[in-house]
Amino acid sequence: MTVYTFYMFDRNGVCLHYTEWNRKKQSGMSKDEEFKLMYGMIHSIKSFVSRISPTDLYKLHFYETPSGIKLIMTTDLNVGNIRDVLHTIYSNFYVEYVIRNPVCELGQPITSELFQTKLDEYVRGLSIFPTRVS
Amino acid sequence: MCLFTTKWIRQKLQRRPLTWKQIENTVSADRANFKCVTLLMLAMIGLFFSIISASNFFFQAKNDSITNNSISGLEVKTETGDCSFVFRIMSRQSNRGVDPRKVNGELFTLTYGALVAQLLKDYEDDEEVNKQLEKMGYNIGVRLIEDFLARSNVGRCNDFRETADIISKLGFKMYLGITPAISNWSPAGDEFSLMIENNPLTDFVELPPGHSNLNFSNLLCGVLKGALEMVQMDVDVKFVQDQLKGDNITEVRLKFIRRLEDAIPAGED
Numbered sequence: 152m153t154v155y156t157f158y159m160f161d162r163n164g165v166c167l168h169y170t171e172w173n174r175k176k177q178s179g180m181s182k183d184e185e186f187k188l189m190y191g192m193i194h195s196i197k198s199f200v201s202r203i204s205p206t207d208l209y210k211l212h213f214y215e216t217p218s219g220i221k222l223i224m225t226t227d228l229n230v231g232n233i234r235d236v237l238h239t240i241y242s243n244f245y246v247e248y249v250i251r252n253p254v255c256e257l258g259q260p261i262t263s264e265l266f267q268t269k270l271d272e273y274v275r276g277l278s279i280f281p282t283r284v285s
Numbered sequence: 286m287c288l289f290t291t292k293w294i295r296q297k298l299q300r301r302p303l304t305w306k307q308i309e310n311t312v313s314a315d316r317a318n319f320k321c322v323t324l325l326m327l328a329m330i331g332l333f334f335s336i337i338s339a340s341n342f343f344f345q346a347k348n349d350s351i352t353n354n355s356i357s358g359l360e361v362k363t364e365t366g367d368c369s370f371v372f373r374i375m376s377r378q379s380n381r382g383v384d385p386r387k388v389n390g391e392l393f394t395l396t397y398g399a400l401v402a403q404l405l406k407d408y409e410d411d412e413e414v415n416k417q418l419e420k421m422g423y424n425i426g427v428r429l430i431e432d433f434l435a436r437s438n439v440g441r442c443n444d445f446r447e448t449a450d451i452i453s454k455l456g457f458k459m460y461l462g463i464t465p466a467i468s469n470w471s472p473a474g475d476e477f478s479l480m481i482e483n484n485p486l487t488d489f490v491e492l493p494p495g496h497s498n499l500n501f502s503n504l505l506c507g508v509l510k511g512a513l514e515m516v517q518m519d520v521d522v523k524f525v526q527d528q529l530k531g532d533n534i535t536e537v538r539l540k541f542i543r544r545l546e547d548a549i550p551a552g553e554d
């Protein structure tokens with residue numbers, strides 16, 4: 152375990168303090184720019200999280216394949232790691248019904264009804280689907 | 286059906302006069318019969334339409350895949366129509382007990398040979414055929430990579446050496462059943478060769494004279510390029526040696542050009 156860097160910002164985005172300890176890689180820009188970037192990211196994550204949230208509390212799962220396909224699923228907080236679920240969606244549904252279907256054009260929204268119904272069936276059948284603990 | 290019934294009753298009436306009761310009986314009997322026949326007819330019509338729509342879908346699918354490729358793909362497909370039909374039947378038979386994803390290797394070789402032969406007829410120019418094969422391969426590659434990732438469950442590579450290993454030991458093994466040796470690394474580590482000893486695509490192939498520029502298996506280059514492009518690698522792929530041209534071994538050279546970045550969402554700089 153180790154500590155790399157520490158940032159502290161006020162509510163207007165001014166960097167109050169910065170220290171680095173075991174930092175291995177520099178960002179290749181001035182510190183001021185880096186602070187702006189870091190604050191910008193935190194700011195947009197915060198506004199994003201509150202704007203997109205389906206309820207007050209939720210968990211966002213993100214799975215990215217090496218080919219850049221990104222799968223995002225939001226669930227409630229009790230759901231654990233669902234990497235295998237997202238991988239199954241990718242391999243058993245996306246690859247099976249979209250990639251192997253010559254009619255489905257790549258890089259376009261998926262219009263295959265088969266994909267939609269199969270995915271819907273799968274998600275509804277998941278053990279994490281019906282739980283309503285709140 | 287109604288016409289038939291009345292005609293039939295009329296015949297009966299002509300033969301001998303019937304009482305009203307008798308007519309009623311025949312009509313109701315006929316109606317029961319009629320119901321059966323209607324059901325049968327409906328079933329047949331249903332079957333007919335489902336066949337029509339299925340075949341429509343099939344043709345549509347075929348046409349769409351053709352437009353996805355290129356014009357040459359269209360001619361080849363019509364020409365090798367019989368071939369693809371055989372292919373479908375064979376794969377259905379092999380579904381029993383065997384892995385349905387596997388097809389007869391010789392059939393695959395012959396199908397590929399037919400494709401190249403037809404391209405040569407259509408374009409009459411080796412360079413153009415090479416280009417078309419690469420294009421087709423590219424279109425295969427961009428889809429094949431997703432299938433590969435789904436099946437192999439490998440993560441992102443750390444360097445080009447790891448990529449080379451995965452291409453040879455997983456990719457070629459999975460789809461062609463061979464493991465090409467990796468050699469001739471450039472000092473910078475951005476270029477290597479795949480040495481293919483028994484290329485399954487060229488099993489029964491003998492190049493006729495006058496085709497020294499043709500890279501018979503150029504489809505492979507396209508597949509590799511397309512697949513690697515989808516994992517953010519711009520790579521140059523070409524044949525440098527070919528057993529078909531009398532070389533000792535078939536050598537495919539891969540040169541790493543640059544890393545492709547993810548697309549930036551619209552509205553950002």
